[in-house]
Amino acid sequence: MxxxxxxxxxxxxxxxxxxxxxxxxxxxxAPRIIAELNLGDGNKRYFRCRSTNRSEALQEVAMVVAAIKEKTGDPVLWRFTGEDFYRFDSTIEHESSSFVAKTKHKFMEFFDLA
Structure with missing residues (x-):
């Protein structure tokens, strides 16, 4: 034309x-990253991150989840859209760490040995 x-x-x-x-x-x-939040009362909400970078979006969602948990007192299950697994609460674990390291960290945290 x-x-x-x-x-x-x-x-x-x-x-x-x-x-x-x-x-x-x-x-x-790039499209912004979207997180699916499953609240304790059964509601499902979608949170659109400001960042297109996955590691920055992880930090952003962790802050939102911590604020929701503090306000409601209920645990929050969440995941990025397109993922197969859910994360629990706002704890951020490095995805490159091994299963043994994750288990050891949870064990130490559970028995208050950290």
Missing amino acids: ATLAEFFGKTDVVEDCRKLVQSRGFGVR
Whole structure:
């Protein structure tokens, strides 16, 4: 589709710059991460994070879950949309740590040995 300026043989500076910027990919943003929150009373809510980075979104959701737990007193199960497993409360465990390390940490925490 040709613009009216191209039809008359004139160049439109704004249109040329717009096409240049769009061809370089400026303004294209990654979709924001969404978390599914299952509250203690059975409600399911979706929280849209401000960040597109997964580690920043993890911190953001952990703060929201901690605030909800403090306000209601009920535990919150949550996950990022598209994941198969749920997280419990606002504890953040590094995903790269092994099962043994996670179990040891929970054991120490349970018996108040940490």
